[in-house]
Amino acid sequence: MGSEKLRKSKSVRTTISLPADDHVELEALARKHRVSVAWVIRDAVQKYLEGQPPLDRTKLNSRGEQQ
Template sequence: MSGSEKKSVRTSVILPEEAHARVQALADANDVSAAWVIRAAILRFLEEHGGQTELPLRLPRASRVAV
């Protein structure tokens, strides 16, 4: 690997069924993978909010997923 190549790391997430369906629909409509849509969304989110120390979003208590 040359110095200009960036290492990638595989991770997984659990999405609500409706969110998964919406991601898949976006992917299908744009001829890309669901992973591409999720990766693009995360990179955009980090670009916009990456310098912050607090998350710019709060989930309603009923929607929070136990970790």
């Protein structure tokens, strides 16, 4: 189920907090597809990013904030 992009790029550990209801849904989805919750989240992030227009990086400061 994983994509080539996910397997080839270097991983960075990130911690997030989710509402309990969202986590329960993620666990159910992961069980249904026999993957980890982490895989479901990585897949969702990748799909979200693929649907976004490129950022105009010239308008962002070093912290990624708009100037």
